Amino acid sequence: xxxxxxxxxxxxxxxxxxxxxxxxxxxxxxxxxxxxxxxxxxxxxxxxxxxxxxxxxxxxxxxxxxxxxxxxxxxxxxxxxxxxxx
Numbered sequence: 001x002x003x004x005x006x007x008x009x010x011x012x013x014x015x016x017x018x019x020x021x022x023x024x025x026x027x028x029x030x031x032x033x034x035x036x037x038x039x040x041x042x043x044x045x046x047x048x049x050x051x052x053x054x055x056x057x058x059x060x061x062x063x064x065x066x067x068x069x070x071x072x073x074x075x076x077x078x079x080x081x082x083x084x085x086x
Contacts, residue, residue, distance in 0.1 A: 003065045004036070005057040024074065031068035033059040 011017045021038075028034070037056035044050065059065035068074055 001061065003059045003062040005033075005055075005059065005065055005069075007055040007057075008051040009053040009055055011053055027071060027073035028057055028068060030073055031059065031071060032064045033057050033068055 009017075025035070034057065035055070036058050037054055039053050039055070042051060042054055057065075059068065
């Protein structure tokens with residue numbers, strides 16, 4: 001069963017985020033994942049959530065998503081400090 005990883009990203013350093021996005025994309029594909037949504041326009045229909053940049057990833061299973069998230073390929077890029085600080 002497909003599993004989805006949903007991320008609300010607040011990019012403060014666009015150049016660093018671009019580098020992160022490239023390296024993260026390679027690791028996502030390696031673990032069977034793919035982008036469904038990466039940025040774009042969104043509208044909250046209910047509640048008080050105010051997302052900035054949404055990313056939705058699809059993996060073939062929860063196990064695949066967890067393997068990717070804990071993988072050595074993703075670990076070096078997983079810290080947002082490089083791209084979330086001005």
